[in-house]
Amino acid sequence: MKVPKVRDRSGSGVKFNSNIVPPYIRKSRRVSAALPWLYLRGVSTGDMGEALSVLLGEEAKGLSPDVVSRLKAQWADEHALWNQRDLSNARWVYWWADGIHTGLRSDDSDGQCLLVIIGVKPDGTKERVAIGDGFRESKDAWCELLLDLKGEFMI
Numbered sequence: 001m002k003v004p005k006v007r008d009r010s011g012s013g014v015k016f017n018s019n020i021v022p023p024y025i026r027k028s029r030r031v032s033a034a035l036p037w038l039y040l041r042g043v044s045t046g047d048m049g050e051a052l053s054v055l056l057g058e059e060a061k062g063l064s065p066d067v068v069s070r071l072k073a074q075w076a077d078e079h080a081l082w083n084q085r086d087l088s089n090a091r092w093v094y095w096w097a098d099g100i101h102t103g104l105r106s107d108d109s110d111g112q113c114l115l116v117i118i119g120v121k122p123d124g125t126k127e128r129v130a131i132g133d134g135f136r137e138s139k140d141a142w143c144e145l146l147l148d149l150k151g152e153f154m155i
Contacts, residue, residue, distance in 0.1 A: 035048070097116065
């Protein structure tokens with residue numbers, strides 16, 4: 001895939017960013033960086049190998065639909081474990097919350113976004129506290145995510 005170059009001779013800071021493939025995916029030659037991104041962008045399991053071969057070349061060989069399906073199941077298991085982690089002793093100085101709109105479009109996901117809460121610990125390190133999904137950052141979606149956290153450990 002060729003990326004057009006923007007010549008910024010004036011020093012105005014103009015640069016090209018692809019709307020198709022983000023910079024960290026183009027720079028990474030690792031399957032581990034490309035696979036989740038393609039999956040979240042809606043590339044079907046059957047088309048994953050072809051999409052990866054365009055991005056990664058020879059490194060993408062051997063990624064059959066079965067392998068991709070197993071990886072998706074593994075990610076789901078890892079996410080479930082992460083959601084069940086013990087937060088009873090966690091301490092944060094503050095949180096911030098935001099909705100991330102992925103731009104994915106399908107019949108059943110129009111308006112869907114990721115709801116993310118980040119906590120900052122006393123030593124300044126940042127930690128993901130919660131990740132959920134919601135419809136256009138609605139009050140109900142945020143309440144559900146916060147009530148889930150309350151049930152886990154706090155407030």
